[in-house]
Amino acid sequence: MAQLQSVGEFGLIQRIARRLAVRSPQVALGVGDDAALLNLPADEQAVVTKDLLLEDVHFRRAWTSARDLGWKALAVNLSDLAAMGATPLAAFVGLALPADASLEWVDDFYSGMEALADDFGVTIAGGDTTASHSGIVIAVTAVGHVPRAQAVLRSGACVGDVTIVTGTLGDAALGLRWLGEVRGDRPLQPFEPSLLRAHHLPYPRLRAMAAARAAATIHAGIDLSDGLAGDAAHLAEASNVTLELQAEALPLSDDGRAACRALGQDPGHLALHGGEDYELLLTLAEADAPAVVAAIESTGTRATVIGRVIAREAASIILLSAGRRETVLTGGFDHFPSG
Amino acid sequence: MAQLQSVGEFGLIQRIARRLAVRSPQVALGVGDDAALLNLPADEQAVVTKDLLLEDVHFRRAWTSARDLGWKALAVNLSDLAAMGATPLAAFVGLALPADASLEWVDDFYSGMEALADDFGVTIAGGDTTASHSGIVIAVTAVGHVPRAQAVLRSGACVGDVTIVTGTLGDAALGLRWLGEVRGDRPLQPFEPSLLRAHHLPYPRLRAMAAARAAATIHAGIDLSDGLAGDAAHLAEASNVTLELQAEALPLSDDGRAACRALGQDPGHLALHGGEDYELLLTLAEADAPAVVAAIESTGTRATVIGRVIAREAASIILLSAGRRETVLTGGFDHFPSG
Numbered sequence: 001m002a003q004l005q006s007v008g009e010f011g012l013i014q015r016i017a018r019r020l021a022v023r024s025p026q027v028a029l030g031v032g033d034d035a036a037l038l039n040l041p042a043d044e045q046a047v048v049t050k051d052l053l054l055e056d057v058h059f060r061r062a063w064t065s066a067r068d069l070g071w072k073a074l075a076v077n078l079s080d081l082a083a084m085g086a087t088p089l090a091a092f093v094g095l096a097l098p099a100d101a102s103l104e105w106v107d108d109f110y111s112g113m114e115a116l117a118d119d120f121g122v123t124i125a126g127g128d129t130t131a132s133h134s135g136i137v138i139a140v141t142a143v144g145h146v147p148r149a150q151a152v153l154r155s156g157a158c159v160g161d162v163t164i165v166t167g168t169l170g171d172a173a174l175g176l177r178w179l180g181e182v183r184g185d186r187p188l189q190p191f192e193p194s195l196l197r198a199h200h201l202p203y204p205r206l207r208a209m210a211a212a213r214a215a216a217t218i219h220a221g222i223d224l225s226d227g228l229a230g231d232a233a234h235l236a237e238a239s240n241v242t243l244e245l246q247a248e249a250l251p252l253s254d255d256g257r258a259a260c261r262a263l264g265q266d267p268g269h270l271a272l273h274g275g276e277d278y279e280l281l282l283t284l285a286e287a288d289a290p291a292v293v294a295a296i297e298s299t300g301t302r303a304t305v306i307g308r309v310i311a312r313e314a315a316s317i318i319l320l321s322a323g324r325r326e327t328v329l330t331g332g333f334d335h336f337p338s339g
Numbered sequence: 340m341a342q343l344q345s346v347g348e349f350g351l352i353q354r355i356a357r358r359l360a361v362r363s364p365q366v367a368l369g370v371g372d373d374a375a376l377l378n379l380p381a382d383e384q385a386v387v388t389k390d391l392l393l394e395d396v397h398f399r400r401a402w403t404s405a406r407d408l409g410w411k412a413l414a415v416n417l418s419d420l421a422a423m424g425a426t427p428l429a430a431f432v433g434l435a436l437p438a439d440a441s442l443e444w445v446d447d448f449y450s451g452m453e454a455l456a457d458d459f460g461v462t463i464a465g466g467d468t469t470a471s472h473s474g475i476v477i478a479v480t481a482v483g484h485v486p487r488a489q490a491v492l493r494s495g496a497c498v499g500d501v502t503i504v505t506g507t508l509g510d511a512a513l514g515l516r517w518l519g520e521v522r523g524d525r526p527l528q529p530f531e532p533s534l535l536r537a538h539h540l541p542y543p544r545l546r547a548m549a550a551a552r553a554a555a556t557i558h559a560g561i562d563l564s565d566g567l568a569g570d571a572a573h574l575a576e577a578s579n580v581t582l583e584l585q586a587e588a589l590p591l592s593d594d595g596r597a598a599c600r601a602l603g604q605d606p607g608h609l610a611l612h613g614g615e616d617y618e619l620l621l622t623l624a625e626a627d628a629p630a631v632v633a634a635i636e637s638t639g640t641r642a643t644v645i646g647r648v649i650a651r652e653a654a655s656i657i658l659l660s661a662g663r664r665e666t667v668l669t670g671g672f673d674h675f676p677s678g
Contacts, residue, residue, distance in 0.1 A: 146376070
């Protein structure tokens with residue numbers, strides 16, 4: 001395999017980047033100038049998000065393929081756009097590569113990113129490739145658009161709202177635990193492929209969110225990257241409300257439950273604190289819940305009512321389990337307990 | 340000094356980020372949600388650029404203050420927007436921090452970035468802070484806007500154009516060389532402060548470019564990050580033209596000439612190949628040159644005619660020195676010689 005031993009090879013990498021197709025007439029200028037030019041629809045706002053992924057902090061090269069990592073690096077940013085109710089348009093990729101990263105790795109990385117970009121008509125419109133003296137660094141910025149004043153914010157939750165979560169919770173965390181602690185020690189388990197897929201290939205809930213918004217007004221939303229409890233707390237804090245969550249309602253997959261049994265893991269704890277779900281937590285008027293659940297499920301994504309907004313000016317999370325208050329968490333969510 | 344030993348301290352860093360002021364009513368939502376919301380003027384295009392800076396690749400903590408690094412990380416992105424003729428609006432900062440980075444360092448970093456942001460009304464509108472197991476990683480994305488179809492591209496140079504460069508060349512490279520090879524071995528030299536300033540605190544030529552565009556049509560532009568020769572070659576390649584540069588015309592500062600004498604460095608080589616000038620190279624009709632030079636100089640920035648566009652469909656750089664062709668460089672500019 002060709003190794004990145006010389007500056008000249010970064011020219012080849014730039015050529016890989018330049019092959020990237022422009023997928024939308026709204027991208028007036030993509031890779032190759034000092035900056036990219038985007039045409040946003042009239043009366044829409046630009047929505048911008050960015051995420052930084054570092055080798056051995058956020059991923060390990062031994063545990064993930066370059067292709068999956070390219071997909072995931074874009075997916076986590078598109079998930080942020082989904083939470084805002086935005087339509088994605090373009091992404092920008094900063095990539096720092098150590099000398100032991102091969103050109104094939106870079107090619108596969110972009111192929112994985114392009115597969116997801118194709119799915120949503122997103123153009124990889126620019127970026128920056130550089131050397132790293134330590135691990136791989138991936139910095140993705142995604143740009144989308146939303147009709148003016150119609151973005152879904154964390155701060156819009158109202159007392160009386162119900163909370164809905166998309167998909168199932170904890171699968172990605174179980175996939176990561178499987179990679180870190182279990183793999184190699186046991187024979188392949190039937191639940192393993194779907195959990196590894198949840199960890200490696202999160203699917204941004206852009207279509208689910210578009211369907212939900214077409215069905216009713218979504219008051220508030222956040223994507224779940226740190227775990228339901230922590231992200232629900234961010235939403236509660238931004239909206240200054242108390243969220244009451246029903247432990248028994250938290251959606252787990254059949255494979256997730258089977259893995260919990262095999263690992264001796266508490267499924268409820270996992271659903272609350274497992275990270276990297278990249279599902280959406282939404283709040284909306286209770287009367288709209290059936291229509292929104294049906295709309296999301298029409299896109300092939302599960303939707304579950306898991307609780308409600310019970311009070312204003314208290315910024316806290318109450319967990320109801322077997323009908324009684326089990327956990328009450330208030331304020332100071334930067335130190336929200338994870339164990 | 341407080342060290343970043345725990346996840347909790349990243350909450351404090353996020354609070355530093357949240358203190359950042361929104362400097363423009365066009366930033367509808369800044370730090371604190373899943374993404375930022377920007378209002379672009381009607382009939383303008385979004386201009387997006389990003390740069391990645393890694394410790395020990397692009398900077399050394401021992402050689403630069405956190406404040407200067409915060410300034411520079413934003414400046415190199417605003418320089419790209421200047422080259423496009425864009426008006427900057429917002430910046431997004433990804434920051435990965437090792438355990439030995441202090442909270443004071445982060446505070447100083449943002450203070451330096453804010454000083455430059457204030458100068459140009461730019462809002463630090465979002466980002467991502469994470470742990471690093473190796474060095475500091477800085478990923479900045481800048482977003483600006485430009486009237487539709489009026490961006491200045493690398494590809495617009497016309498035969499008969501003159502080329503103008505802003506400021507002086509090579510000062511930043513001399514400053515870096517001073518830091519790397521000389522400092523500590525000799526007493527302070529009178530030219531040292533201005534060269535170190537050129538290296539640490541590049542000043543994006545946004546006002547110079549705005550004045551130039553108000554005076555005449557600028558056909559093509561690029562900012563000088565890799566050195567004049569390499570960046571002129573990028574412009575020649577994008578426009579498919581031959582640029583003829585006059586060696587004797589390349590602008591050097593008095594301090595730069597003095598440092599070249601002290602270091603035994605060839606000033607002409609330095610002006611061509613010294614990196615990180617963050618000046619602009621522009622091409623425009625010869626008849627407009629006096630007005631454009633005067634307009635740029637009215638902003639306090641030097642402007643010098645250094646050559647002309649002599650042929651189409653040859654993508655090369657010709658250097659004239661003492662009236663004769665000294666160097667001819669053609670095609671394959673990814674391998675442009677630097678020595």
